[in-house]
Amino acid sequence: MNENLHTFRKEKQAVWRFAVVGxxxxxxxxxxxxxxxxxxxxAAAAQxxxxxxxxxxxxxxxxxxxxxxxxxxxxxxxxxxLAVNGLSLGASLAVLLAAxxxxxxxxxxxxxxxxxxxxxxxxxxxWVFAETGK
Numbered sequence: 001m002n003e004n005l006h007t008f009r010k011e012k013q014a015v016w017r018f019a020v021v022g023x024x025x026x027x028x029x030x031x032x033x034x035x036x037x038x039x040x041x042x043a044a045a046a047q048x049x050x051x052x053x054x055x056x057x058x059x060x061x062x063x064x065x066x067x068x069x070x071x072x073x074x075x076x077x078x079x080x081x082l083a084v085n086g087l088s089l090g091a092s093l094a095v096l097l098a099a100x101x102x103x104x105x106x107x108x109x110x111x112x113x114x115x116x117x118x119x120x121x122x123x124x125x126x127w128v129f130a131e132t133g134k
Contacts, residue, residue, distance in 0.1 A: 015121075
C-alpha cells in the first residue's frame, strides 16, 4: 500500500476517533457544567470543573484508542497532556467570558467547546501523543 495513502487513512481514522471521544468528553463536560450552573456556581468555575471531568476521560480514551499509543505512559507525556489541556481550557474560557454577555449561555458554551477542541486536537496530535523515533 502506498505509504502516503496509509498515512492519510490513519490520520483520517484518528480525526474520527478524536471526534467520538470528544463527544463523550463533551457530554461529561456539559452535564457537569449545567448541573453546577443550576446550583448557581459561577460560569468560569463551572467551566473549570466540567473541563477537568472531560479531561480525565480524554486522556484515557485518546491515548489508548484515538492515537493508539503503544509505549508506556510516562510523566513527560502526562505533563504535555496537562499543558495542552491548559491551553485548551484557556481558549475555551476566553471565548466563554468574551461571549457570555452577547449570546445565550448554551451558544456561548458551544463556541467555547469548539475553540477548546481545536487547540486540543492539534496539541495532542503533534506534541502529546506524537510517535517518537520518526
